[in-house]
Amino acid sequence: MLDQPIFIGSEIYRGSSYGRWHPLRVPRVSTVMDLCRALGWLELGQYKTSPIAKPAALSAWHTADYVAAVARVEQSQTATPEDMARHALGTVSNPVFPDMYRRPATGVGGVLLAGELLADGGIVHVPGGGTHHALPDAANGFCYFNDPVFAIQSMRRNGAPRIAYIDIDAHHCDGVDHGFRDDPDTLLISTHEAGRWPRTGPLDDVGLGNVFNLPVPRGFNDTEMSLVVREMILPTLDWFKPDGVVLQCGSDALLEDPQSRLALSNRAYFDAVHAIMGATSRLMVLGGGGYNPWSVGRCWSGIWATLNGIESVDDLPVSAQEVLRGLEWCDSRHGKNPPLHWFNTLRDQPRFGPITDDVLQGVSMLRARLV
Ligand SMILES: [Zn+2]
Numbered sequence: 378m379l380d381q382p383i384f385i386g387s388e389i390y391r392g393s394s395y396g397r398w399h400p401l402r403v404p405r406v407s408t409v410m411d412l413c414r415a416l417g418w419l420e421l422g423q424y425k426t427s428p429i430a431k432p433a434a435l436s437a438w439h440t441a442d443y444v445a446a447v448a449r450v451e452q453s454q455t456a457t458p459e460d461m462a463r464h465a466l467g468t469v470s471n472p473v474f475p476d477m478y479r480r481p482a483t484g485v486g487g488v489l490l491a492g493e494l495l496a497d498g499g500i501v502h503v504p505g506g507g508t509h510h511a512l513p514d515a516a517n518g519f520c521y522f523n524d525p526v527f528a529i530q531s532m533r534r535n536g537a538p539r540i541a542y543i544d545i546d547a548h549h550c551d552g553v554d555h556g557f558r559d560d561p562d563t564l565l566i567s568t569h570e571a572g573r574w575p576r577t578g579p580l581d582d583v584g585l586g587n588v589f590n591l592p593v594p595r596g597f598n599d600t601e602m603s604l605v606v607r608e609m610i611l612p613t614l615d616w617f618k619p620d621g622v623v624l625q626c627g628s629d630a631l632l633e634d635p636q637s638r639l640a641l642s643n644r645a646y647f648d649a650v651h652a653i654m655g656a657t658s659r660l661m662v663l664g665g666g667g668y669n670p671w672s673v674g675r676c677w678s679g680i681w682a683t684l685n686g687i688e689s690v691d692d693l694p695v696s697a698q699e700v701l702r703g704l705e706w707c708d709s710r711h712g713k714n715p716p717l718h719w720f721n722t723l724r725d726q727p728r729f730g731p732i733t734d735d736v737l738q739g740v741s742m743l744r745a746r747l748v
Contacts, residue, residue, distance in 0.1 A: 378658075379499025382684045384419060385487040386410045387427040390505055395474050400636060400668040401519055403706060406505045408674030412723075413681055415696040425494075427487035427505065429479055430527070434489065438526050438556065440514045447521055451478035464515045471516035481521040484508055488524045491661050492531025495621065498658040500684050503528075504677045507625045507665030509550035510575065517552060518575060526556045528623045528661055529563060537621035537659055538562055541614055544569075545602075545649060546627025546665040547637035549578030549590065553625075558584040564617040566610055568593055568602075570630070570637050571735070580739050583746065589613055591739045595638040597630065598730035602645040606652050609740045614656045616747040622657040624650065627665025628676040632728060635711055636668050642725035643676040647683045654684065669711065670704045671719040679723040690723040 390406035413419050435444045446464050450456050454475070456467025467473050484506045491501040509525050510518030529540045541564040542557065544550040549569040554577065557563040564587045567578055571592035578590040591605060614622070626646060630639040654660055662680060667673030682690050693701075701720045706712030718725065 378497045379494060381420065381423055382500040382502060383425055383494055384413065384423055384681060385425050385427045385491055385501060385503045387483050387487070387505060389476060389480055389483050393476050393480055395519070396472050397708070399472060403668060403670040404704065405667060405670065405673045406664065408670065408700060408704065409504050409677045409681065411700045412674060412678040412697055415694070415700055418681060418685060418687060425490065427483050427503070428490060430482045430485035430489060435482060435485060435522055437530065438513060439522060443514045447478045451476065466516055470519055471521065477521060481508060481524070484524040485522050485527045488528035488661065488663070489531045492528060492535045495532060495537070495659045495661060496535040500654065500660045500662070502662045502681055502684055504664040507546070507627055507663035509544060509546065509625055509665060510548070510552045512552050512555060518548065520552065523552045523556065525550065525553045525623060525625055525663060528663065529557065532621045532623065532659065532661065539617070539619045540564070541566065541617055541619035541622045542625070543610060543622060543653065544625040544627070545630060545646070546625055547629040547634070547639050548573060548627070548666060549575060550625065551575045551577045554578065554588070558588055561585060561587065563587060564613065564619060565589065566613060567591070568605060570595070570597070570639055573637060580742060587617070589743050591743060593639065593739070594733055594735045596730070597639040597641065597736070599642055599645040599727050600729045601732050601736045602641055603648060604732055604736065605740060606649050609743050611652060611656055612744060612747055619657065621659035621661070622653060623661045623663065624653055625663045625665045626650065626677070626680055627667060628673045629666030629668060631669070631672045631676060633669045633672045633711070634667065635709070636666060640728055642728040643672070643679055643723070644725060644727050646676055647679050650680050650683045670706050671701060671715060674701065674704065675719070675723045682723065693721055693723065
């Protein structure tokens with residue numbers, strides 16, 4: 378059993394960019410590393426550098442042809458027409474960029490290590506993980522290698538045969554669904570914005586009985602998320618009785634994120650993490666989406682605080698404020714006048730609101746399956 382939560386990061390994320398116009402041009406994991414260090418939240422022994430997964434490891438789920446293609450395109454910085462047609466490499470969503478093999482292979486290396494560290498229980502945070510759209514033979518939705526799939530496999534190899542995968546990113550986890558929807562030992566729970574790309578994950582898709590999808594409407598708020606956690610996620614965990622949980626915390630469901638129309642505050646994430654922590658003895662927390670550099674850095678740092686039981690996340694010291702003041706969101710109209718709370722606290726004001734019928738009915742339909 379780990380005696381304290383472990384954070385797996387890497388310097389590879391510092392300065393890494395998908396290109397000037399891509400939503401993933403912004404710094405994310407490096408912000409979390411810098412903020413947590415500035416706050417003194419990475420105690421000796423809590424930080425580990427992620428290894429880079431080798432081609433043989435990546436080929437356990439991806440095709441060997443695809444793994445070789447990603448490595449070759451990184452080397453040559455050129456995608457052939459076949460790379461584009463068969464593997465979706467070199468597209469607008471999945472561009473050629475300098476560390477397009479090493480960066481996602483680092484995400485996979487991180488979760489493989491995390492699974493080993495969790496062999497006897499504990500908590501590991503891998504904010505560079507969470508690329509839930511990648512497919513066996515192709516990149517998809519900004520994702521090249523599907524580290525959540527490897528996270529589930531790694532925990533399973535290390536003594537936790539039944540895994541619950543929970544995904545609160547604004548987008549449906551189509552790649553993970555592809556990998557595990559027919560697996561009786563994996564529970565898949567996803568909340569995601571209704572009608573948004575990739576438009577998979579409908580409420581009535583049950584798989585073999587372990588798939589729980591909750592599409593949520595625009596404006597999805599903290600009150601609704603609290604209901605979803607209490608009335609759907611926790612009871613479903615209690616019903617499935619997993620040996621471990623992989624929690625994907627894509628922060629693009631936050632109000633300030635440009636890639637969704639959902640309206641959560643980061644308190645909804647902290648509360649969800651806190652509740653799920655209490656329901657399992659083995660927890661791996663991943664990142665995922667998150668395209669506003671301030672929101673994603675504050676959210677994932679606040680999640681690390683939650684995992685460590687740290688409550689003082691307001692009134693940030695100057696050293697932490699400097700990390701946030703040093704961020705840029707080039708060529709985005711959203712970042713022109715950042716509000717003060719993006720600098721001086723990790724915690725948003727709560728965004729309570731009415732509970733819509735869509736959320737209420739969705740939760741009660743999913744609840745009705747727990748027999
Ligand atoms: Zn997303």
